[in-house]
Amino acid sequence: MNDKRLHILRVTEKLLKEHGLHGLSMSKIVQAAGVSTGTIYRYFKDKHDLITAIHFESASQLALAICQDLDGPADDRQKLFTMIDNLIDYNERYPERYLTKAALDLVSQQRTHCDMERIRALFAPLTRYIEGGREKGLFKPLPTDILVSLCLGPIEWNYHLRKESFCTLSNEELLLIKQACWEAMLAPEANPGS
Amino acid sequence: MNDKRLHILRVTEKLLKEHGLHGLSMSKIVQAAGVSTGTIYRYFKDKHDLITAIHFESASQLALAICQDLDGPADDRQKLFTMIDNLIDYNERYPERYLTKAALDLVSQQRTHCDMERIRALFAPLTRYIEGGREKGLFKPLPTDILVSLCLGPIEWNYHLRKESFCTLSNEELLLIKQACWEAMLAPEANPGS
Amino acid sequence: MNDKRLHILRVTEKLLKEHGLHGLSMSKIVQAAGVSTGTIYRYFKDKHDLITAIHFESASQLALAICQDLDGPADDRQKLFTMIDNLIDYNERYPERYLTKAALDLVSQQRTHCDMERIRALFAPLTRYIEGGREKGLFKPLPTDILVSLCLGPIEWNYHLRKESFCTLSNEELLLIKQACWEAMLAPEANPGS
Amino acid sequence: MNDKRLHILRVTEKLLKEHGLHGLSMSKIVQAAGVSTGTIYRYFKDKHDLITAIHFESASQLALAICQDLDGPADDRQKLFTMIDNLIDYNERYPERYLTKAALDLVSQQRTHCDMERIRALFAPLTRYIEGGREKGLFKPLPTDILVSLCLGPIEWNYHLRKESFCTLSNEELLLIKQACWEAMLAPEANPGS
């Protein structure tokens, strides 16, 4: 059944968050998941396959979380604010995400092109948003990656450094931050003050 | 001599960058460094100690690189531009740094308080810069960590995702980015356009 | 199966007797037992655990050997003679026992309280015999340990020093010895000659 | 100087008593003795040589301790009582002796014939005592080793089992024990009561 596959994935993800890739062994998974050694190899070719699957799941979930409610009718500024809220929400709910991501990065460097494409597809709403804004002349004339870094990078980096200070910020402070991220992307002409 | 300790550190760092923590074994270090097994254990208590030492070195180097030429007479905007240039420089010269950092984070979560203090001290020029600006009313009234994330996060995150596109950017594009990072920190009243 | 655990124990014991704890290595056990490295670690947590298990087995066997046929209807003097015969028999059959015991003592000093209790229980017939005799006024009014040392100590010490001369003694000589051990325990009033 | 050799011997002996042979490493000796690695190898050919030297020292000390004041004018019974007192004294002062002895036995099985002869010579007063008594018809017509086991074995075995109960015994109890050891050796005709 696919239930078992999912169960193993969930348990492994939890162990990764707790102990990191270094410190993850198949026997720990076996113990924690309550299945037998052989069973894991029925659902995953080998350890690498399991890790890669988790990487894919993790990236997918992040994409889904960020892009939630993005294609609605709101204006562009509001859309970014929504994404940032989504991102903060996601990070607060899964506080160890970045550790996991970092661990996975090291293993799955050779992740299949196919997987990359599927993940990229899940981020499509974000890409569309950025590219749309740039074409309208609203955002700076920079590569998409760079624009994404300008508007979401500060939040991501902050969580990466594990300064979990966002949840302690007041609404005014959060607004200041969101406004800063928004303005960072704006084209000079769209941002007359600078 | 301390030469040998340093030599082992350098070789290990190189191996870490090439194969990740995952593919690092003491015997590989022994071979690559041209020393005997026992020698490593003369200078480092065990593998963990060696990894921790590299982490410390790595963080120190980043701090030194970023804060280079920061205490000169330049104006605040120019100082940030210098730091960003330093950061880009450093990342271009050590393109695998983030892989290493990510790997190290997973191992050295329990790094000693003492080491943390020493690293923090190396970042002091950056901290002083941020706090000075905030007190002058130049920067937004936000915690230091957040301000650092706003001005350096975009670059860091971009490198973290290994989109090594900065070196392909034109000078105009780089200027746009730096300006965006600068404005992200500025207090609303200091940034009349927003 | 528990067969394998027992097999490893037996093989290890043999190696201990041949080379002492000093010359015992896991790889020698692996070779001698014809199992793989990992298998040993399935049945014993680590080397110390294996040694401790052997200690326990060894003490159990000694207790069983000594106390054999002790609870029968024989008179008290005959009972001691039986025990001494058992002890000599056991030592002749396992001539290296003391070497093993000495080796184990050094390692298992911190053997679990639980194990101690189980071993003590196996010696219960001996203890009962001694205490019964003392209460009857037949044996000297001394602690149980001391009485045991008086009646079995000479034989034990002799084997400990590896003067394996008992087997070369005549029946008359053996009888003299046994009689001496018996009289050593007797209360003065029960032993009118002294 | 011979001072250094003696110092190393003493320190090693102490370590042996504390941790057993298993757990004794040259580096521990180096640390505890405050000399350099090379120095040990100036005074002892190798580890085995060092252990053997300690064995010899240890056996010598025991012999000296037991045979102290043995050649005086006292009667035979009093002489045994003196030896037993000496033995108890020695064991109380060096409570870990047997552990050390056991450890050494395992290593020095192949101790040189020459050393054996020298140790045997140190026990000569004891041997003379036993053999003299036997020839007089006072002791049982048994081999010397056996007679030694009969009169000193109980005490030795008791200490071997680390029941350090002798120091808690009253003088009457001690007298009972000594008397028992004495009688154990006596020839039947010399011990009319049995």
Place this chain on the structure above:
DNA sequence: GATGAATGAGTTTTCATTCAT
């Protein structure tokens, strides 16, 4: 399909000993 005992190559670590200074 599921199990988990068995495998053994590979890893980390120890430690007696040597030798250049």
Place this chain on the structure above:
DNA sequence: CATGAATGAAAACTCATTCAT
């Protein structure tokens, strides 16, 4: 004579993977 850094063979132990049941 003394030192202690360096050595490297050997030890203890791990763990991804297989396969008979």
